[in-house]
Amino acid sequence: MGHTRPLLVFDSGIGGLSVLRPIRELLPRAPIVYVADSAGYPYGTKRAGEIEARVPALLGRLSERFDPELIVIACNTASTIALDGVRAALDVPIVGTVPAIKPAAERSQSRVIGVLGTKATVRQPYVDRLASEFAADCTVIRHGSAELVDLAESKLRGETADTAAYAEIMDGLLSQPDGERIDTVVLACTHFPLVEEELAAASPHPLAFVDGKEGIARRTAWLLRDKLWPDEPGEGRALFTRWAPELERYRVGLANYGLELIKGSGR
Numbered sequence: 001m002g003h004t005r006p007l008l009v010f011d012s013g014i015g016g017l018s019v020l021r022p023i024r025e026l027l028p029r030a031p032i033v034y035v036a037d038s039a040g041y042p043y044g045t046k047r048a049g050e051i052e053a054r055v056p057a058l059l060g061r062l063s064e065r066f067d068p069e070l071i072v073i074a075c076n077t078a079s080t081i082a083l084d085g086v087r088a089a090l091d092v093p094i095v096g097t098v099p100a101i102k103p104a105a106e107r108s109q110s111r112v113i114g115v116l117g118t119k120a121t122v123r124q125p126y127v128d129r130l131a132s133e134f135a136a137d138c139t140v141i142r143h144g145s146a147e148l149v150d151l152a153e154s155k156l157r158g159e160t161a162d163t164a165a166y167a168e169i170m171d172g173l174l175s176q177p178d179g180e181r182i183d184t185v186v187l188a189c190t191h192f193p194l195v196e197e198e199l200a201a202a203s204p205h206p207l208a209f210v211d212g213k214e215g216i217a218r219r220t221a222w223l224l225r226d227k228l229w230p231d232e233p234g235e236g237r238a239l240f241t242r243w244a245p246e247l248e249r250y251r252v253g254l255a256n257y258g259l260e261l262i263k264g265s266g267r
């Protein structure tokens with residue numbers, strides 16, 4: 001078989017790995033190019049205008065370079081801000097990431113839901129729309145954390161963090177008015193499922209954590225249902241948009257997701 005066009009999985013950092021895992025389960029023979037925008041990381045502290053300008057332009061260049069079959073924007077911040085812009089600019093199917101407010105509302109008993117995302121995501125009108133459409137009878141409490149994104153990055157580099165750091169982040173959500181009634185927390189940043197165990201351990205009472213990764217994987221597999229893949233397992237490569245020698249520290253963590261770290265700028 002000749003050249004097979006890859007799936008391009010994109011995030012500001014390594015958060016998209018949480019989405020890649022279920023994609024790999026459903027499409028084990030699809031070649032993967034994973035791109036982390038290290039030159040733009042983090043997205044969550046940027047203004048919407050910066051993300052709106054950056055992401056379509058970058059995905060345009062990556063799309064020319066890798067000719068992907070489909071692009072998964074495995075990043076809530078980029079999706080809630082720039083998904084329409086990317087779809088308008090590129091002639092490639094795009095799967096985005098939407099905060100899982102709907103499934104959270106379906107399962108919450110207390111009708112108080114927490115949304116843990118980046119600072120940029122939690123203030124998006126997109127989140128207001130999801131809340132009023134799917135969780136109108138719920139109180140939706142939001143907390144944006146840049147530190148939790150960094151903690152997920154450091155975990156993939158094999159570093160261990162103080163449990164107090166996770167407890168403080170959970171407190172930022174649960175100590176808000178009505179926060180003690182939260183029973184379900186939306187992990188509205190793809191980095192956060194990578195530290196779900198740590199968040200659960202740091203919570204004062206049991207909470208259900210909900211995210212959209214399985215749905216994204218099913219949507220991706222459905223869009224590619226007619227595609228014939230090669231017989232062998234799909235190779236996986238990971239690139240960063242700005243190379244730095246410290247990125248070698250991600251090599252082992254990436255290998256656990258079936259990705260080989262490629263040196264050099266992935267722009």
Ligand code: DGL
Pocket residue numbers: 011012013015016041042043044045074075076077078118121149188189190191
């Ligand atoms: N993983 C990203 C998200 O889903 C963004 C993290 C960041 O760069 O701040 O929102």
